[in-house]
Amino acid sequence: MEIKRKESDFIVTVSPHVRSVETVPRIMWTVVVSLLPALLCGVYFFGLRVIFVTALCIVGALFSEWFVEKLAGKPITIGDGSAFLSGLLLGLTMPVTVPFYIPLISSFIAVGITKQIFGGIGYNIFNPALIGRAFALITWPRAMTSWVEPSKMFDLNNIGAAFSNIGMWLDGKTSATPLGILKLEGIAKVFEPYAAKADLYMNLLIGQRAGSIGETSVIAILIGALFLMLRRYISWHIPVSYLATVGLFSWILGGKEGLFTGDALLHVLSGGLMLGAFFMATDYVTSPSVKKGRLVFGFGCGILTVLIRLKAGYPEGVMFAILIMNCFAPLIDRNLKQKVFGLRKGK
Amino acid sequence: MGLLTFSVGGIHPNDNKLYTANLPIENLKAPKQLVIPLSQHAGAPCKPVVEPGQRVFMYSKIGEPTAFVSASVHSSVSGKVIEIRNHPSSTGRMVLSVVIENDGKDEAVELEEDEDYINKEPDVLKERIKQAGIVGMGGATFPTSVKLSPPKEKPIDSIIINGAECEPYLTADHRMMVEKPIEVLEGLRVLMKVLGVANGYVGIENNKKDAIKYMVSACAGFEGIKVLPLKVKYPQGAEKMLIKSILNREVPAGGLPMDVRVVVQNVGTAYAIYEAVRYNRPVVERVVSVTGAGIKNPKNLKVRIGTQIKDVIDYCGGVKAGVSKVIAGGPMMGFALYSTDIPVTKGTSGIVALVEQGLTHYEKYRACIRCGRCIEACPMGLMPQMFSVYVERGFYEDCKDYNLFDCFECGSCTYVCPAKRPIVQQIRLAKTLVKR
Ligand code: SF4
Ligand code: SF4
Numbered sequence: 001m002e003i004k005r006k007e008s009d010f011i012v013t014v015s016p017h018v019r020s021v022e023t024v025p026r027i028m029w030t031v032v033v034s035l036l037p038a039l040l041c042g043v044y045f046f047g048l049r050v051i052f053v054t055a056l057c058i059v060g061a062l063f064s065e066w067f068v069e070k071l072a073g074k075p076i077t078i079g080d081g082s083a084f085l086s087g088l089l090l091g092l093t094m095p096v097t098v099p100f101y102i103p104l105i106s107s108f109i110a111v112g113i114t115k116q117i118f119g120g121i122g123y124n125i126f127n128p129a130l131i132g133r134a135f136a137l138i139t140w141p142r143a144m145t146s147w148v149e150p151s152k153m154f155d156l157n158n159i160g161a162a163f164s165n166i167g168m169w170l171d172g173k174t175s176a177t178p179l180g181i182l183k184l185e186g187i188a189k190v191f192e193p194y195a196a197k198a199d200l201y202m203n204l205l206i207g208q209r210a211g212s213i214g215e216t217s218v219i220a221i222l223i224g225a226l227f228l229m230l231r232r233y234i235s236w237h238i239p240v241s242y243l244a245t246v247g248l249f250s251w252i253l254g255g256k257e258g259l260f261t262g263d264a265l266l267h268v269l270s271g272g273l274m275l276g277a278f279f280m281a282t283d284y285v286t287s288p289s290v291k292k293g294r295l296v297f298g299f300g301c302g303i304l305t306v307l308i309r310l311k312a313g314y315p316e317g318v319m320f321a322i323l324i325m326n327c328f329a330p331l332i333d334r335n336l337k338q339k340v341f342g343l344r345k346g347k
Numbered sequence: 348m349g350l351l352t353f354s355v356g357g358i359h360p361n362d363n364k365l366y367t368a369n370l371p372i373e374n375l376k377a378p379k380q381l382v383i384p385l386s387q388h389a390g391a392p393c394k395p396v397v398e399p400g401q402r403v404f405m406y407s408k409i410g411e412p413t414a415f416v417s418a419s420v421h422s423s424v425s426g427k428v429i430e431i432r433n434h435p436s437s438t439g440r441m442v443l444s445v446v447i448e449n450d451g452k453d454e455a456v457e458l459e460e461d462e463d464y465i466n467k468e469p470d471v472l473k474e475r476i477k478q479a480g481i482v483g484m485g486g487a488t489f490p491t492s493v494k495l496s497p498p499k500e501k502p503i504d505s506i507i508i509n510g511a512e513c514e515p516y517l518t519a520d521h522r523m524m525v526e527k528p529i530e531v532l533e534g535l536r537v538l539m540k541v542l543g544v545a546n547g548y549v550g551i552e553n554n555k556k557d558a559i560k561y562m563v564s565a566c567a568g569f570e571g572i573k574v575l576p577l578k579v580k581y582p583q584g585a586e587k588m589l590i591k592s593i594l595n596r597e598v599p600a601g602g603l604p605m606d607v608r609v610v611v612q613n614v615g616t617a618y619a620i621y622e623a624v625r626y627n628r629p630v631v632e633r634v635v636s637v638t639g640a641g642i643k644n645p646k647n648l649k650v651r652i653g654t655q656i657k658d659v660i661d662y663c664g665g666v667k668a669g670v671s672k673v674i675a676g677g678p679m680m681g682f683a684l685y686s687t688d689i690p691v692t693k694g695t696s697g698i699v700a701l702v703e704q705g706l707t708h709y710e711k712y713r714a715c716i717r718c719g720r721c722i723e724a725c726p727m728g729l730m731p732q733m734f735s736v737y738v739e740r741g742f743y744e745d746c747k748d749y750n751l752f753d754c755f756e757c758g759s760c761t762y763v764c765p766a767k768r769p770i771v772q773q774i775r776l777a778k779t780l781v782k783r
Contacts, residue, residue, distance in 0.1 A: 010670075010671065010672055010673050010683065010684060010685055010686075011671050011672050011683065012439075012672075012683040012684070012685045013672075013683055013769075013772070014683075014769065014771055014772040014775060015674075015678070015679060015680050015681060015682070015683075015756070015758050015771060016678060016679045016680070016758030016761050016762050016771065017672055017674055017678040017679075017681065017683060017699075017701060018360055018361075018515060018678045018679070018701075018762065019761070019762055019764075019767060020358075020360070020762055020763050020765075022720070022763065022765040023765050023766075023767070024713050024716055024765050024766050026765070027716075027718070027765055080713075119714075120714060121713070121714050121716060122713075122714035122715050122716050122717065122766075123714065235719075284716045284717050284718040284719065285716055285717050287717075289717050289718070289719035289722055289730075289732065290719065290722055290730070291723075333730075337730060337749070338355070338722065338728040338729070338730065339355075339728050340600060340727060340728045340729060340750045340753055341355060341587065341591075341597060341600070341726065341727040341728045341753065342587070342597050342598050342599045342600035342601075342602065342727075342753070343599075343600045343728075343750070343753075
């Protein structure tokens, strides 16, 4: 017999019928917020031009996303925070002195090419911000490695100075990063200006050193990272294994007087390591998603970083290390699955 | 901190139990007409043993099992069989059902009480359980008599009563443990006797403090039974998780609880077992939580099997404006209904009406960002995002490399996914396509 089905307004879907409040935009915007301390430290140490450079990167990233999606006839996703985040991260890796076209072009490489050409959010193999930066470094090596002394640019008694350089970098005392000095002139030179070793470490912690806009202040980065970890947005696995590996191997291999004489602390606190370990290597899309795999990923990043810093031509290796490990992320995920409940090992 | 739990995965959804947690179970009067499906269990449907026009009594058998894995069906009222026809069930499938017109007299088949039931032979007890048509009343509806007949090479040493009730909203088992603790424990004692087992456990999630209290004090008179508080974590009440939590045994992949010498039964089932062995009473009613923001007056109701869900909801004041989903069962694993002309069956633990707010529509999902939340949530240690991505691309076979069939569709992965991907739906699709 035929059953007459009653008209009804109920929605019918497969279970589950309740979902968590977490969404992709919420995650992305939260990460953006967690980077604000690092950005503010950048402004404090390098002046208001920091805002200008970062804004160029963000605008470039958002425009590239919109542009490519428009061309491809895809839905526009610039509101989901992901392109904004890539732009911000890219900005934080720039020297404050870059001419305006570098942020614009490299943000297009980051988001327009690295992310969108591969199919948009979720499909890119490489971390967009890092590819953008790598492109800039290779294309404009001079501009991307001219550093200035911090702290001269933001003087509360002389606000005018903060604005003076916004459009084009005019002057400022050039300087080298601690890792740059280490590479070219050796460890003694790094510590030369300081009465005690601890003074240098202290400066590294607060960010009083030459370097990229958002990478210098370890404390500011840790505040943001801690916030993300407490909210369980990033897990500790990658950063901890990354930092531990760098510490361990720079201690073993980094010394002039043979094995086990390197300055682990110097290595861990300088360069782009903190920003890289907590905010770049932990990018969901381009890192493994299983805990075990994340430990391996962090370890790989660590080894490569130390090798590049010590043996290769560049003073800093974080960027290339993470990019190289990005290629391995899918492979790591495929081979290091979790233990399935009820399955014996080796089966 | 002392509370037992399983180690891998699990989620913490808002339990929303306050709607009904403190409301005593009320009896719902049987409606004018009942539709009693002949398949309310996992396994072969029953064949009808009544004919249209025939008068039936309360407790009369109306459906006879046709196979070993099956369970008889009884009339829950006295009255006249009007017709036997296909009627939609909560899963959306059509099921052969007996439509009975209630004469309102509740004239019952005379039941013989046996006060000395506990001293009866296991086989006698098992037969009574079988005759009563008892199935797993938590929702899985596996015939209990089958669970109590493990093959000889699989000895059982422990029985667990599942009082976790980890699904949000539901409070039927909770109320049962508060109001009928002795009977539930008697049911467990019978189970222990049937299987010749010395260890019985009752696992209760720690959000039911009063149930734990009542069960613990009732437990004093029973030998070999322990009441254990469990950590509140979904899916604590899944058989495999519960066994892991309480006994730290891992049911092998693809295996059953009896592979680790355990039988798990739900609280409602234990109660039904007690009723069956002592009073020879078949399952003709069950406790249903009628709850959710969309129900005017949420209640815990004792409902005759075969009562239409719309009659149940009407008794609770009807639905509020703006209801967009009505679910048979809990919100994590229950079935969304397209109509409320669907009968309450032995496995209907709850009727949950949700309002628009807080629902997510599947068509709006995004690309997977590989965040790993689903992996972390999966109690089975699987990689749900691989299923999701493979199914999206049509690579169904590849899902098998990731242990597709170990997924029991608990929904934890889908609950946490920030991209709102319909992972369980994709998994089900893969399961049907790969089997072929
Ligand atoms: S939770 Fe969703 S977005 Fe995250 S990895 Fe799983 S499927 Fe992808
Ligand atoms: S539904 Fe399946 S894959 Fe998803 S969490 Fe549950 S068991 Fe794991």
